[in-house]
Amino acid sequence: MSSSPIFTRRGTLLMGAGATALALPGVAFAKPQVGAAAPTFSGVGSDGKPHRLADYRGKTVVLEWTNHECPYVGKHYRSGNMQALQKDATAGGIIWLSIISSMPDSQGYVSAAQANDLTKARKAAPSAVLLDPDGVIGRAYDARVTPHMYIIDAKGALVYMGGIDSIRSTDLDDVPKAKPFVKDALKQLAAGQPIASAVTQAYGCTIKYKPTA
C-alpha cells in the first residue's frame, strides 16, 4: 500500500479550491440544506437553451446528476427505473433536469449532440439535460456521486437530497428490492405529506469534477 494520501498536498489544495468555488458568482456559500432555499443556478441545456432554476418557480424540480458510463447510473437506466421515474414525473408536470458535471475528457463527459443521442438511445425523458463541465452547479449542490438526486418544491425550497434508492450496488436485481427514496418523496410531496426520508445517503461513482485549484 502506498503512503496515505494524508501526506499528499491534496488536502491543502482542497481548502484553496473550496475558497475559489465559494467566490464564484451565483454559488451559494452554505451547503444546500433541506428546508432552506435551493441554490439558484443557470445552466445551458443540450437543447442549446438556458435553464435557470428561477424559471421553474411554481413547479416541482428534480435534479439528477448523471454519468452514462458509471455502473451505478447504468443500473438505473438498464433496468428502466430512471426512465420510468422521469416519465411519471414529467407527466405530472414536474421538471426533471439531468445534469452532467464530468469535466472534458473524463468519464461521462458528453457534447450536447451526444447528450441528445443518449437521451434518444436510452428512451430517457428528462425535461432537459444540463451541461455543467465546469462543475459549477454540481459544487453549488455539493453533489458528490452519480446518481445524486435532489427535489426542489414549487416555492424553491430544497425538500429532498440523497440517493435514488436504498441499495448501494450495481446489480440490476437490487432495483426492485430497494426502498425507492425519490419515488416515495415525489409521491409524498404531491400528496402534501411530509417527506419521510428527506436526507439519505447517495451512492455511486465520484463525480469527475474539474479540479478547482
Added chain:
Amino acid sequence: MTIRRGVASGVLATMIALPLQAQQAVQAPVESAPVITDRSRATLLAAAAIPGAGMPVVLRLQLRPGWHTYWRNPGDSGEPASVTVRVSGHEISGPDAWPVPERIDIAGIVSYGFHGEVDLVTTVPAAAMQRSSDVLQIEASATWLVCDKVCVPEKGHFALNVPAAGPAGSAAGKRDATPLYPPVLPVAPAMFSKMGQGWTLRVPAASLGARDTKVTQAYFFPERGDLIDHSAAQALHVSEGEIALDLTAAAPLPAARAPDEMRGVLAITRQGADGVRHLDHVRLVARPAIESR
C-alpha cells in the same frame, strides 16, 4: 519523505513472541486459481483448517497501478467488496476483517479504500467446519468495485481444497497465529461530544503511546457510513493530555439518531525529534462524553 509504519513492526514483534507451537501450526495458505482482468488479479486463500477454531478465508485483490477498491465504509462514493463463502453446506457473508484504509481524495470528494494489494478476510466459524474427509472444500463468490478514472464492477467465483491441519495446541486457534488476518490494531478509548454541526472527538494522548513525538496529523475513518461528512476536513487540536478532532456530521442528525458509539480507525502521523514521520493506526471506540454542567 520517510514514513515508518508502526503497525507493521508491531506485528512482527507479535509473530516473534508467539510460542513455537503456534508458529509450527501456521502452514502456507492454499491459493485458488486467479480471476484476472485488465485491472486486477483476484484469488482466494485459506490456511489449513484448525480443528475447533474459526478459519480465515481471504479474498486477495491485486490492483494495477492507479486502481483502487473500497473499505467497509467506502466514504462518499463506491462500494465495499462482498464475499459469500460456502463450506460444508454453510454460507458465510463477509468480509469481516479489513486492513486500514487510505483516504482517497478526487477533486475534493473523499472515499476510503485501498491501492495495490489488499486482503479481505471472511471468517468461517468453527461450527461451520464439520467434515468427514481430511480435505475441506471451500467455494466463494465475490463482487468488488475497482475505480481509477472510471469505475468497473468485478466479480469472481473461486474454489479451494484445504487440507485439515494436524493436532494443534491451544495457541494455534488464535487470530494471531495466522498471517492471513490484517494486523490487530491497539484499541484506544475516546470520547465525543456535540459541537455545532458535528462532533469533537477526544483521544487521550496516553492511549496513543510514543509520548516523545508530536502528533502532526490525524484522520478518523468511521466504520459507519452515515455519520460524518467524509469529504470535510477534520481539524486537529493537540494539547498536553489529548488530541481532539473536529468531525462534521453527514447531514443534520435528528436527536433520535444521535450515535451512542463511534467506532473506526484513527490514522495518526507523528513527527519524531529526528524529523522522521511515523504513521500509526489505532482502533477507536468512542463514547459520548458526560456533559459537565
